[in-house]
Amino acid sequence: MNSFVSLTLQERHLQELKNRLLHQDGRERAAYLLCGEAFIPSDPWSNLPRRKYLSFDVLSIPDAEIVSCSSEYITWKTDSFVQALNLAQANRMTVALVHSHPGGFATFSDQDDINEPDLVQLAQNRNGETTRLLSLVLTSEKNLIGRCWINPREYESLDFICCVGNRIQLYYPGRGKGVSFSVFHRQSLAFGKALTQDLSILRVGVVGCGGTGSAVAMLLPKLGVRQIALFDKDVVEESNLNRLHGATWVDAQEQRLKVEVVGRSLTMLGIGVEVKSYQAWIGDPVCRDVLKSCDVVFSCTDDHAGRLLLNRFAYYYLTPVFDMGLAIEVSSSEPPKIQALDGRVTTLLPGCTCLLCREVINPVIARDETLKRDQPDEYERRKAEAYVFGEGNPSPAVVLFTTDVAIMALEEMVHRFQGFRGEEGAMPQKVRKYHLQTDRQPGVRANEYCPVCSTNGSWGRGDVEPFLDQV
Structure with a gap:
């Protein structure tokens, strides 16, 4: 691992995403998250670069842009994505794609792996080659996983996701197995x-x-x-x-x-x-x-x-x-x-x-x-x-x-x-x-x-x- 990447969500944003993306009809849905960033050139404990993305605002995808969706995939036009990129560039922020896996599939699908590199390329063509793109999956079990695309061929998994509010919730690989000390x-x-x-x-x-x-x-x-x-x-x-x-x-x-x-x-x-x-x-x-x-x-x-x-x-x-x-x-x-x-x-x-x-x-x-x-x-x-x-x-x-x-x-x-x-x-x-x-x-x-x-x-x-x- 060459760096440490994490995401911190405001509790109100996570609740809004759950309300928008998790429905009883079992179909996938999607939204955008506009994120600020904290960049640490050398984390004091790992001595590695660290990027902390921070949720700033939730942006919807208009229903008119949805091309098709089912329990296994969702596709939509890119008009709202370009608008989100414009907003991110104006505010020196990063866009995150958030979509649901209502079947509880807590990993990125083959379809995600096919579609997302094209969106990364669009983002870098529009906002510059150093532009990064986050991608998050929210499941019906309310698990949350994510990754950060560096370019269309390379991404880093989010080491952990933290939601802060009345409760502080962490999402990371292996959580719940405990510490045997x-x-x-x-x-x-x-x-x-x-x-x-x-x-x-x-x-x-x-x-x-x-x-x-x-x-x-x-x-x-x-x-x-x-x-x-x-x-x-x-x-x-x-x-x-x-x-x-x-x-x-x-x-x-x-x-x-x-x-x-x-x-x-x-x-x-x-x-x-x-x-x-x-x-x-x-x-x-x-x-x-x-x-x-x-x-x-x-x-x-x-x-x-x-x-x-x-x-x-x-x-x-x-x-x-x-x-x-x-x-x-x-x-x-x-x-x-x-x-x-x-x-x-x-x-x-x-x-x-x-x-x-x-x-x-x-x-x-x-x-x-x-x-x-x-x-x-x-x-x-x-x-x-x-x-x-x-x-x-x-x-x-x-x-x-x-x-x-x-x-x-x-x-x-x-x-x-x-x-x-x-x-x-x-x-x-x-x-x-x-x-x-x-x-x-x-x-x-x-x-x-x-x-x-x-x-x-x-x-x-x-x-x-x-x-x-x-x-």
Whole structure:
């Protein structure tokens, strides 16, 4: 294999395709899918090029163009295909052909092998010789397989297809056979073998390796995740030792990198974890390809600028981001009295309200953080003149609560893969008020002018210049 190719579908798109293509009359039907792309020149774990195609829109084939169809084939005129190619070229996207095999034939047929090269040739004649064409088959058993045509004579199979939404569904060869590693036997008794197998093939990013991030990172391998990327630019300090899992007194004295310390602990588990560590702020261009390689991201950073970037990333790249935070308010008395103690987990995905609309991010603070990082002298000048927010006292932090918030985020991820809470179990946002002993699910409508979550114009766009359309 010379590269790694995958497809991520929005849940609403997969449902629309099922509604259009799967009918009780048993005849094949077809549609087009317009896809954005994330290209990674070298995947950090395989060192191979990787292309992630991302569903952007479903396009229908007019009934008038259908020449004939049966339970074994479908043919149609190419007028709508040319229109789809025009749209793809204008938006720098890729077209996918999607058709059904109502008989449950979960592979490409001989007829598909005959017809599709002609369409590939048409696409490359129209949009250029580097144009690729995706092809997907949806069966009545709701299996999904795909391939990517490089030219009329050569294609690559899609290594896996991921559907993201209230549930996260994976389609890949051999799924369901499970992982025989005895470490996860007890987990399989609770959730089945498929969950551990699914998690074992994912690339998971942890942004921020402090109290919540180190807890998330330490628990991921114990769920079966084997490929983990750690992002944090800071070193271990004495004040971190009360909550940073895996850190020692010596680490603080020698000011070792947080990513180094957490990565060391993961490797020492001895259960086949591959850790990639990056001492950088998540917005640094050096992190982009790694971040794009991840299938799931945990946002454990406490800076608004980092959250602002991940907030957009989740929608542009159809990557589930589980953002978490802990807020402890205490009185000025001695001893302090807890006035509020809230843990929060917010899921960022198309269809979910974003952090801006939930007022978790303050754009002004994000601006000041960026200024401090990029122009420290100017930041200090403006702070002296009260034009930017200065640093306040350190926030209270307790390992009991940082760890519990991390577990809340992991529970949300596991539910979306396995569904243990039932059909309505997904929680776009969960707030645990420890001091009141209550859990809440605050519902917030997207601001109608929000460019991130109120419109689907950026959902699945993938690679654009500038990155994430950020100027």
